[in-house]
Amino acid sequence: MTAKTPTRAKASAEQLAAYGSMLEIRLFEEELQRQFLKGEVHGTVHLYIGQEAVSVGVCSALRATDKVAATYRGHGAALAKGVGVEGLAAELLGRATGTCGGRAGSMNVIDPDVGLIGCFGIVGGSIAAATGAAMSVRREEGVAVAFFGDGATNQAYMHECLNFAQVLRLPVVFVCENNRYGEYTPMEQVTAGDLAGRVAGYGIPTEKVDGNDVEVVREAARQAVDHARSGQGPCFLECATYRHLGHSRSDPGAYRPAEEVEHWKALDPIPRLRERLDAAGFGEDAERVEGVQQARIAAAFEAALAAPYPDPEADEVRIFA
Amino acid sequence: MSTLEFREAIRQAIEEEMARDENVVLWGEDVAAAGGVFKATPGLLETFGADRVIDTPISELALTGGAFGAAVTGLRPVIEIMFGDFMPLAMDSIVNQAAKTWYLSNERQAAPIVVRSAVGAGGRFGAIHSQNPATWMWSVPGIKIVGPAFPHDARDLLVAAIQDDNPVVFLEHKRLYSIKHEQPDWEPARLGQANVVRQGDDVTVVSWLKGVHDALAAAERLAEHDVSAEVIDLRGLRPLDLDTIVTSVERTNRLLLVEEGPALGGWARGVLGAVSEHALDALDDAWVLATDEHPIPYTPPLEDAFLPGVERIVAAVLERAGIRA
Secondary structure, three states: OOOOOOOHHHHHHHHHHHHHHHHHHHHHHHHHHHHHHOOOOOOOOOOOOOOHHHHHHHHOOOOOOOEEEEEOOOHHHHHHHOOOHHHHHHHHOOOOOOOOOOOOOHHHOOEHHHOEEEEEOOOOHHHHHHHHHHHHHHHHOOOEEEEEEHHHHHOHHHHHHHHHHHHOOOOEEEEEEEOOEEOOEEHHHHOOOOHHHHHHHOOOOEEEEEOOOHHHHHHHHHHHHHHHHOOOOOEEEEEEOOOOOOOOOOOOOOOOOHHHHHHHHOOOHHHHHHHHHHHOOOHHHHHHHHHHHHHHHHHHHHHHHHOOOOOOOOOOOOOOO | OOEEEHHHHHHHHHHHHHHHOOOEEEEEOOOOOOOOOOOOOOOHHHHHOOOOEEEOOOOHHHHHHHHHHHHOOOOEEEEEEEEHHHHHHHHHHHHHHHHHHHHHOOOOOOOOOEEEEEEOOOOOOOOOOOOOOHHHHHOOOOOEEEOOOOHHHHHHHHHHHHHOOOOEEEEEEHHHOOOEEEOOOOOOOOOOOOEEEEOOOOEEEEEOOHHHHHHHHHHHHHHOOOOOEEEEEOOEEEOOOHHHHHHHHHHHOEEEEEEEEEOOOOHHHHHHHHHHHHHHHHOOEEEEEEEOOOOOOOOHHHHHHHOOOHHHHHHHHHHHHOOOO
């Protein structure tokens, strides 16, 4: 693809915004992991560390009114779409001040105010939800995005929805975050053919991009979103990326070769962008962003830790709307 | 007085709501151009156009998951799962997403979906085109489950279901599509409100869908034996109208629940349990007439014997009352 040449000022503003957004997620997840080890986060947790460029790049190409469906590894997409760090931290710590009042937890966060229609604990569920959301938002030239992992590409949801969306020319962008492992199993071991070929079989434009380069992701997402918004139907983006940690809390990720992990850590999207900012003379701005994000995340978790748990006596459930 | 056919009642309700609210959309397999395999949706495509009345691929995961995504973003989808037996394919979106999103969002994101589906046995459709999936979903809070027995109730309840802000599974019994009825003299049906369709003093017979018609026919026969049966149409399983049943058994003291499905895990035992909890002192007798513990057979003699029809209801009540037929 040929990216337009932005002005230096605009480029720096976009780069700094992306840097801040990726750092927000990284610092959030790192603090979350610390809180998890201290027993403040309950159940399980699926961390997004290493994949930040995907959701930040894609969401920076969206309007606030566009819709996003994410996965159980969804903290990154949630933050990138605009869910507040204070609410999300409190939610994951089970507090009453959480985005969902503590009812949802890590795998099920929903925030209709920012267009996050859900994080889906069922692999592939996000694909159908975004496809359906596109039925709604096409009335106002909106776009819906489904985030999902490589594992979901072997789910019937993906195949049914790609066909459905293309037949109806729905404005949905399918974003596959290919982190190479479906839980503990390497994708190539359980996958026939190749993904691009499958998607092309439905007549849907598809592109595989470096998912650890936020600027590449954003540019590809812009083109995909424009395509969808203009009424030409769905697009598919495969973002090659890597989770630095295991699948979930119980997984040290020992099935992955050390050299593979090192290879991908060297491609960490955050230092990569920082180097570009330094080279362009924005090192000081980047440092300022780091300070701001560190303070925000620290404050968010501090507030969450101080917040009360919901009171079971006072929790009046209206099970029907 | 003019009569209303059941399938026409379905069509009228959807037409009325689509005309009233442009956010109401209809999709499913063969619902548009063909007007539905049970001919419940003819003419809607012509009236409302292909943007709102859509023939989907045979893809229950996509069309139901899509309905969820559309519902939480402003549309009010009415979808059709052609046969209730196909519901397992749709159930992830119904039980894991639609039923929970209102609660999980801390009551900020509703999912107004109506999932229509043709259910029930007696048509020689065999084991996997004859089931009623209601009880598979009955254990999930957050889903309303509705099933009318009469055409006018069907229209009223479907209108109410479409206007409701929650996911509603709306079941249509295949053996009822062709029945025609005059306007009944009861109040318009509401979701979660059972209806006493025949008054009696000796025993309360509770069912829904086609079972109500069997119970009414049985009540006629029982009257010949001087047994006065009250018949209650549940009209749905959630919300469950326990009050109407309890009020009835406080008078009749006997309760028979007729279920077109197995007793174990069925709604009839569940309702019986709830009534027992609330009105044990009122009960002299209470029991369930359900189907045997095997799949629904195809061949007419086996299917007829399998179903809890009129004969079996009459025989069960007489035997229980110590009356020789």
